[in-house]
Amino acid sequence: MDIVLEAKHIDKYFRKPVDFHVLKAISFQIKKGEFVSIMGKSGCGKSTLLYILSTMDTDYEGQLYLNGQLVPKQNQEHLAYLRNKHIGFVFQFHYLLSEFTVLENVMLPAKKLGEFTLPQIELNALEKLKMLNIEHLANKKASQVSGGEKQRVAIARALINNPTLILGDEPTGNLDSHNAQNVFNIFKTLCTEQGLSLLIVTHDEDFAKKTDRIIEMEDGIIRS
Amino acid sequence: MNNWSIILSIAKTHLLTKAKQTFIAALGVTFGIGSYITLVCFMTGLNTMLDNLMLNQTPHIHIYNEIEPSKVQPIALYEEFSQSLNVVRSIRPKLTQKKIHNAFPIIKYLNHHEQVRRALPQVKSQIFYMAGSIDIGGTLIGVNPLEEAEFFNMADYIVAGSADALNQTENGVLLGIGIAEKMALKVGDRVQVSPVNGSVFSLKIVGLYQSGIADLDAVQSFTTLKTVQRVLGEPNNYITDINVKLYDIEKAIPLAQHIEKEFQLKAIDIKTANAQFETGTTIRNLITYAVSITLLIVAGFGIYNILNMLIYEKMNDIAILKATGFSGRDVQLIFISQAMIIGLVGGVLGLLIGWGLTTLIDHVPFNTEALPTISTYPINQDPLYFIIGFLFAMFSTFLAGYFPALKAKHIDPIKIIRGQ
Ligand SMILES: Nc1ncnc2c1ncn2[C@@H]1O[C@H](COP(=O)(O)OP(=O)(O)O)[C@@H](O)[C@H]1O
Ligand SMILES: [Mg+2]
Numbered sequence: 220m221d222i223v224l225e226a227k228h229i230d231k232y233f234r235k236p237v238d239f240h241v242l243k244a245i246s247f248q249i250k251k252g253e254f255v256s257i258m259g260k261s262g263c264g265k266s267t268l269l270y271i272l273s274t275m276d277t278d279y280e281g282q283l284y285l286n287g288q289l290v291p292k293q294n295q296e297h298l299a300y301l302r303n304k305h306i307g308f309v310f311q312f313h314y315l316l317s318e319f320t321v322l323e324n325v326m327l328p329a330k331k332l333g334e335f336t337l338p339q340i341e342l343n344a345l346e347k348l349k350m351l352n353i354e355h356l357a358n359k360k361a362s363q364v365s366g367g368e369k370q371r372v373a374i375a376r377a378l379i380n381n382p383t384l385i386l387g388d389e390p391t392g393n394l395d396s397h398n399a400q401n402v403f404n405i406f407k408t409l410c411t412e413q414g415l416s417l418l419i420v421t422h423d424e425d426f427a428k429k430t431d432r433i434i435e436m437e438d439g440i441i442r443s
Numbered sequence: 444m445n446n447w448s449i450i451l452s453i454a455k456t457h458l459l460t461k462a463k464q465t466f467i468a469a470l471g472v473t474f475g476i477g478s479y480i481t482l483v484c485f486m487t488g489l490n491t492m493l494d495n496l497m498l499n500q501t502p503h504i505h506i507y508n509e510i511e512p513s514k515v516q517p518i519a520l521y522e523e524f525s526q527s528l529n530v531v532r533s534i535r536p537k538l539t540q541k542k543i544h545n546a547f548p549i550i551k552y553l554n555h556h557e558q559v560r561r562a563l564p565q566v567k568s569q570i571f572y573m574a575g576s577i578d579i580g581g582t583l584i585g586v587n588p589l590e591e592a593e594f595f596n597m598a599d600y601i602v603a604g605s606a607d608a609l610n611q612t613e614n615g616v617l618l619g620i621g622i623a624e625k626m627a628l629k630v631g632d633r634v635q636v637s638p639v640n641g642s643v644f645s646l647k648i649v650g651l652y653q654s655g656i657a658d659l660d661a662v663q664s665f666t667t668l669k670t671v672q673r674v675l676g677e678p679n680n681y682i683t684d685i686n687v688k689l690y691d692i693e694k695a696i697p698l699a700q701h702i703e704k705e706f707q708l709k710a711i712d713i714k715t716a717n718a719q720f721e722t723g724t725t726i727r728n729l730i731t732y733a734v735s736i737t738l739l740i741v742a743g744f745g746i747y748n749i750l751n752m753l754i755y756e757k758m759n760d761i762a763i764l765k766a767t768g769f770s771g772r773d774v775q776l777i778f779i780s781q782a783m784i785i786g787l788v789g790g791v792l793g794l795l796i797g798w799g800l801t802t803l804i805d806h807v808p809f810n811t812e813a814l815p816t817i818s819t820y821p822i823n824q825d826p827l828y829f830i831i832g833f834l835f836a837m838f839s840t841f842l843a844g845y846f847p848a849l850k851a852k853h854i855d856p857i858k859i860i861r862g863q
Contacts, residue, residue: 266861270857270860273766275765275766275856275857276857295770295771295772296770296772299765299768299769299770299771299773300768300770302766302767302768303767303768303769304768308766308767310766310860314759314762314763314766314860315763316760316763316764317759318456318457318460319456327449327764327767328767328768330448330449331446331449331767331768331769331773332768333446376767380768
């Protein structure tokens with residue numbers, strides 16, 4: 220089976236305010252179509268790891284492979300391209316551009332990628348919104364939709380460039396159980412029907428149990 | 444899809460949602476550019492007017508016979524004293540005639556000179572204007588009226604009558620306006636003049652002359668060469684001054700030196716004669732630019748402030764853009780574009796306002812005794828100033844946007860995402 224993401228001996232230190240070894244020799248793989256969750260106590264380094272995997276943080280030791288290719292630590296332009304093309308990120312808080320419409324928010328990463336014409340991008344974006352049952356919100360301002368809806372918009376945005384990997388940092392942490400269930404179902408569908416790989420940090424035991432594999436973290440190391 | 448069109452559309456959305464601040468920032472630029480253009484056009488218009496006031500009437504080179512002490516005293520010719528130190532006290536000028544010897548061949552020579560536009564003869568004479576029992580001292584200048592009008596803008600300063608009338612009237616005179624007022628004379632009247640040696644002539648007033656310099660207008664009148672020669676009882680080769688106009692004023696100094704050497708005459712160039720005048724022009728320009736640049740810098744700081752504020756407000760947007768695949772450079776371009784859009788809108792408005800204000804000023808009546816040729820405030824609507832103003836607007840807004848944008852480029856998205 221193809222390996223989508225591989226972390227090899229990743230170490231990360233924070234120098235300030237005191238020297239702090241946050242991530243210690245983290246190694247793992249994620250295969251194509253795999254739905255993996257990360258669990259662990261607050262402060263054990265889950266978010267820190269996710270930021271490294273998302274290529275936003277390049278201040279680490281060890282190697283990161285995305286689709287078999289080593290992710291460089293310099294060349295910000297190229298890293299931005301990798302994020303844009305291959306990785307979809309869903310945050311705990313609903314990071315949308317509040318002055319843009321829902322549709323515009325979803326279209327933005329595709330416009331940046333520039334692989335399709337504008338009408339095609341719009342069509343794709345509407346399709347993603349439909350898949351997430353929020354196409355009726357397309358022309359609303361992002362600031363005017365509810366929390367659960369915002370999270371679905373963020374997922375639609377993460378999907379717009381058909382990435383190989385979705386990273387989520389407690390995407391359901393701020394949602395009620397109904398909405399959380401909803402998001403889980405969406406992820407599950409993406410995984411089984413489209414062969415997408417997912418790596419989701421969660422505190423929700425029920426959520427984690429339903430995924431293919433759980434990575435348990437404790438004080439910067441992977442326990443299992 | 445083009446990278447630029449997304450960057451511009453994001454910039455546009457940011458600006459439109461902050462329409463009020465954007466508008467105020469743009470107004471700063473508008474104000475700066477508008478006042479720069481108004482100031483420069485007005486100041487240079489004023490400078491040109493003052494320059495013309497001087498330059499139009501002043502010959503580039505003025506040639507005459509200076510009365511001065513002989514540089515070589517007779518004792519220097521005496522061989523026996525050549526080795527000794529000779530001291531001559533109380534040297535007095537020798538009685539020389541004011542007449543320029545061989546004036547017409549010199550004029551002919553100058554008129555064939557390639558740098559010379561025109562050389563014109565004049566006869567200057569001290570005379571008295573006589574009214575009843577009083578005599579008023581003054582100057583009567585014999586000229587070639589038509590050529591003076593053509594090459595020295597004489598017609599601009601004739602407030603009644605014309606150069607043509609002077610040319611055609613036997614014993615006509617263009618009376619200085621100050622004299623006319625003093626003696627209560629008007630066009631068509633006769634005025635008695637008397638040269639220093641006594642005889643009295645009656646001249647017909649064909650017009651009034653106003654140079655704009657009151658002291659001159661109170662003493663000086665113009666007539667034809669022939670008339671003044673007749674008044675003085677001199678032959679028609681009697682010429683006291685030659686006025687030269689050049690094609691290029693910069694050539695005045697070397698040519699004046701050349702003339703002095705060649706003809707043993709005094710030749711004063713306009714630059715030497717009016718050195719203090721140029722200083723005035725330079726200082727006025729300096730003030731204009733200092734004020735305009737200050738205005739533009741103030742406008743620049745306004746933009747800088749507003750962009751800085753905007754970037755603080757847009758931290759989230761910056762983080763999201765970076766997390767979803769926009770590079771630092773894209774983010775930088777977004778904010779620089781915002782600055783440039785503000786500059787563009789403000790700049791264009793500024794050009795319009797500058798154009799409107801200068802046009803308005805250009806139509807405001809401005810009448811002054813000193814400047815008979817001027818009827819409205821002088822404005823120099825040189826397109827160059829509009830271009831400079833616009834380029835400066837774009838340049839200063841670019842600078843004002845550059846540093847905040849650089850900051851946005853280096854914002855670490857993780858810090859912001861964690862901070863939530
Ligand atoms: N910029 C930073 N500087 C220093 N310490 C940090 C910084 N960011 C996070 N930490 C620390 O690193 C540890 C791991 O944080 P994080 O990855 O956010 O944990 P988690 O997401 O598992 O709750 C925490 O103890 C946190 O205080
Ligand atoms: Mg966390």
